[in-house]
Amino acid sequence: MKRRSAFILSGVGIAVAACFGGTYGFLKSARFGAIPASTAAFKTCPHFYDGVFHNTLPTPVLTDNSSFIGAFAKSFLTEKIDPEPTRDLPTVKIDLETLNRQIDTVIWLGHSSFFIQLSGKRILIDPVLSDHAAPVSFSTRAFKGTNIYHPSEFPTVDLLIVSHDHWDHLDYPTINSLRHKIKEIVCPLGTDAHFLRWGFQPEHLHPLDWNQSYIVSENLTVTALEARHYSGRSLDQNKSFWASFLLQRPDYKIFFSGDSGFGPHFKEIGNRYGAVDLALLDSGQYNERWRYIHMNPDEALQAAKDLRAQNFIPAHIGKFCISMHPWYEPFDRLKIGALKNGVRLITPKIGQPLELTKQIPLQPVWWEENKNLSQKQHP
Numbered sequence: 001m002k003r004r005s006a007f008i009l010s011g012v013g014i015a016v017a018a019c020f021g022g023t024y025g026f027l028k029s030a031r032f033g034a035i036p037a038s039t040a041a042f043k044t045c046p047h048f049y050d051g052v053f054h055n056t057l058p059t060p061v062l063t064d065n066s067s068f069i070g071a072f073a074k075s076f077l078t079e080k081i082d083p084e085p086t087r088d089l090p091t092v093k094i095d096l097e098t099l100n101r102q103i104d105t106v107i108w109l110g111h112s113s114f115f116i117q118l119s120g121k122r123i124l125i126d127p128v129l130s131d132h133a134a135p136v137s138f139s140t141r142a143f144k145g146t147n148i149y150h151p152s153e154f155p156t157v158d159l160l161i162v163s164h165d166h167w168d169h170l171d172y173p174t175i176n177s178l179r180h181k182i183k184e185i186v187c188p189l190g191t192d193a194h195f196l197r198w199g200f201q202p203e204h205l206h207p208l209d210w211n212q213s214y215i216v217s218e219n220l221t222v223t224a225l226e227a228r229h230y231s232g233r234s235l236d237q238n239k240s241f242w243a244s245f246l247l248q249r250p251d252y253k254i255f256f257s258g259d260s261g262f263g264p265h266f267k268e269i270g271n272r273y274g275a276v277d278l279a280l281l282d283s284g285q286y287n288e289r290w291r292y293i294h295m296n297p298d299e300a301l302q303a304a305k306d307l308r309a310q311n312f313i314p315a316h317i318g319k320f321c322i323s324m325h326p327w328y329e330p331f332d333r334l335k336i337g338a339l340k341n342g343v344r345l346i347t348p349k350i351g352q353p354l355e356l357t358k359q360i361p362l363q364p365v366w367w368e369e370n371k372n373l374s375q376k377q378h379p
Contacts, residue, residue, distance in 0.1 A: 027234050027235065030172065030197065030198065031135055031172040031173075032135070032233050032234050033165065033170075033172070033193065033194030033197055033198070033233055034193045034194055034196065034197040035190075035193055035236050035239040035240070036190045036192075036193045036239060036240065037193065039051070041189065041190075041207070042189055042190065044209070045189060045209045045241070047209075047210070047241070048189070048241075051239075052237070052238035052239060053189070053190070053231070053238045053239075053240070053241045053242070054238070055228050055229070055230075056226065056228075056263070056265070057228065057263055059228055059229075059230070059261065059292045059293060060292060061230055061290060061292075061293055062289050062290060063288065063289050063290070063291055063292065064289055078324055080321070080324055081326055082326035082327060082328065082371075082374040082375065083321040083324075083326070083327060084143050084144070084321050084327055085143050085144060085145075085327055085328075085370045085373070085374055086370070086373050086374050087144060087145075087370060087373055088144045088145025089143060089144065089145045089146055089318070089349075089350065089366075089367070089370055090145075090349050090366050090370075091145060091146065091148050091349055091350045091351045091352075092349050092350070092351040092352040092353070093148050093149070093351050094107075094351065094353060095153075096115065096149070096153055096154055096155055097153070097154075097155045099117065099155075099353065101117050101120055101121075101122060101155075102120055103117065103355060104117055104118050104119070104252070104355065104356035105117040105353050105354065105355055105356060106254075106278065106313070106353075106354050106356055106360075107348075107351060107352065107353050107354070108313060108315075108348050108349075108350060108351075108352070109127065109128075109129070109149060109350060109351065110128075110142070110143075110146045110147070110318055110319035110350045111126075111128060111133070111168060111315070111316060111317065111318065111319040111320055112125070112126045112128075112163070112168070112169055112258070112259070112280075112282070112315040112316050113125065113126050113127045113128050113129070114126070114256070114280060114315075115127075115154075116247070116254065116356075118220060118247060118249065118252070118254070118356065119216075119217060119219055119220040119249050120217075121158040121159060121216055121217060121220060122155060122156065122157055122158045122159075123157070123158065123159045123160075123161060123247070124154070124157045124159070124160050124161070124178075124182075125160075125161045125162075125163075125245075125256055125280075126161070126162060126163055126169040126170070126258070127160070127171065127174050127175075127178070128168055128169065128171040128174060128319075129147065129149055129150065129151055129171065129173075129174040129177075130142075130147070130171050130173045130174055131147045133167050133168035133171065133320050134167050135167065135233075140167070140168065140320050140321070140322065141320075142319050142320060143318070143319055143320070143321075143327065146318070146319045146350055147319075148350065148351050149351070150177075151174055151177035151178045151181075152177070154178060154181060155181070156181050156183065157178065157181050157182045157183065158183050158184065158216070159183065159184050159185070159186060159216055159222070160175075160178075160182045160184070160185045160186070161185075161186050161187070161222065161245055161256070162185070162186075162187040162188075162191060163187075163188070163227065163242060163243055163244065163245065163256065163258025163259065164188060164191065164227075164229060164231045164240070164241070164242035164243070164258060164259060165191050165194060165231050165232065165233050165240055166231065166232075166233070166259065167233065168320055168322065169258070169259065170191070170194065170233075172198070175195070175198060176198060179198070179199060179200065182200075182204075183204065184204050184206065184214075184216075185200065185204060185205050185206065186206045186208060186214050186222050186224070186245070187205070187206070187207055187208070187243075188207065188208060188209075188224060188231075188240060188241035188242055188243040189207045189208065189209050189240065189241040190207065190231075190239060190240030190241055191207060191231075191240045191241065192205040192207040193240065194233075194240075208223075208224035208243065209224065209241070210224055210225055210226050210241075210243060211223070211224070211225065212224055219249045219250060220247065220248070220249045221247075221248050221249075222245055222246070222247055222248075223245065223246045223248065224243040224244075224245055225243060225244045225245065225246055225255075225265070225269055226243070226244065226263075226265040226268075226269070227242050227243050227244040227257060227258045227259065227260040227265075228260045228261040228262070228263045228265065228292065228293065229242040229258065229259045229260055229261065229293050230242065230293060242258060242259065242260075243258060244256060244257045244258050244260060244269075245258070246269070246273060246276070248273070252277050252278075252356065253273065253274070253275075253276045253277050253278075254276065254277065254278045254279075254280070254356075255269070255276040255278070255279045255280065255281075255307055255309070256280045256315075257279070257280065257281045257282045257295075257303070257315070258282070259282050259293065259294060259316065260282050260293075260294075260295065261291065261292040261293045261294055261295060261299075262295050262299035262302065262303060266302075266303040266306035266307055267306040267307075269306075269307060270306050270307040270308050274308070275307070275308035275309070275310060276307050276308065276309050276310070277309075277310050277311065277356070277358060278309065278310070278311045278312075278313065278356065278360070279303070279304050279307050279309035279311070279312045279313070280313050280314075280315050281295065281300045281303055281304060281312060281313075281314060281315060282294055282295050282300065282315055282316040283295060283296075283297055283300040283314035283315060283316060283317050283330050283334060284297075284314065284315075284316045284317030284318070284323070284325075284330040285316050285317070285320075285322040285323040286323060286325065286330075287323045287324055287325075294316065294323075296330075296333075297314075297330050297333035297334045297337055298333070298337055300312075300314060300334070301334065301337045301338060301341050301343050302341075304343050305341060305343060309343070309344075310344060310358060310359065311344050311346050311359070311360045312338070312343055312344060312345050312346065313346045313347070313348065314330065314331075314334055314345075314347065317330050317331070318331070318350065318367075319350070326374070327374070328367050328370070328371040328374065331347065331365075331367045331371075332371075334347075335347075335365065344359070344360075344362070345362075346360050346361075346362065346363060347363050347365070347366070347367075348363050349363075349366050
């Protein structure tokens with residue numbers, strides 16, 4: 001009921017803001033960012049036409065072709081079981097400032113946010129450090145105990161990577177707080193419009209089409225690759241692009257899916273670039289009604305196999321309730337499926353640093369205790 005109430009409050013909050021501040025004024029506030037002022041930069045992108053970006057395959061956001069109001073009503077009427085933990089999830093918090101930057105490291109920050117040190121560079125991916133992932137603070141709240149880092153606790157960020165502009169991946173308060181710590185930004189085409197509005201200088205923005213690369217250093221390159229999703233922070237959808245990313249140096253490759261439904265692009269990427277050492281894959285917040293824009297655990301495991309991933313850390317999981325499944329269900333399904341499919345599944349706690357090796361150590365099933373506590377709350 002809590003999540004249902006939060007969803008209602010979100011709708012009420014937007015309505016109230018619209019009534020008192022005016023719909024136009026609310027939607028034009030800084031938090032919503034901006035759409036590109038010109039489409040001239042997209043002319044060479046084969047996926048941009050009719051004024052918007054498109055997926056390679058037909059990809060309806062909702063499989064039942066319902067409207068926003070219809071989707072809102074269905075979500076409101078559907079009872080959720082264990083949408084969030086009943087107690088704080090276990091986490092690990094370290095001093096990021098003193099972390100040896102010469103040690104290649106990955107830290108999962110919850111949901112799809114990661115802090116990575118690779119080749120001496122500090123990289124932040126899709127950071128959402130707020131306690132909510134929505135235009136209003138009382139909706140899409142972070143699970144208890146999961147929001148452990150404040151932007152002030154981060155060192156200088158050599159590279160910020162943003163996969164697309166949805167609220168649970170591009171968080172205005174986080175970006176605004178980190179603005180003076182971020183050196184360079186890589187994002188999909190059109191997403192740079194948000195950063196320009198938020199005060200970033202254009203020379204530090206590197207918007208990429210799929211298959212375009214940005215050279216971070218002599219031995220580290222970031223390449224934007226295909227993803228199957230959509231974009232938009234308000235009523236305007238698909239005015240900016242979405243992407244997955246490959247971080248590549250001669251002896252190590254990290255693939256980040258961003259938000260993506262399953263498709264043949266995973267196998268194509270695996271064939272083109274070879275086995276990846278670590279895959280960070282969209283694995284939660286799935287639902288049959290939006291099956292084309294997010295992966296369920298079985299699809300995420302297949303994507304890991306298609307990429308020939310030596311290690312797989314699930315993303316889009318463990319911090320926010322955006323779908324209908326119990327919060328622990330993706331973890332359980334991934335654990336069972338990984339054993340059956342021979343996939344090396346790595347499930348760190350939020351904030352836990354892991355050294356980037358060819359075989360990252362397997363981690364304990366830390367969610368079991370909290371899962372059992374959640375299940376005791378209902379018959």
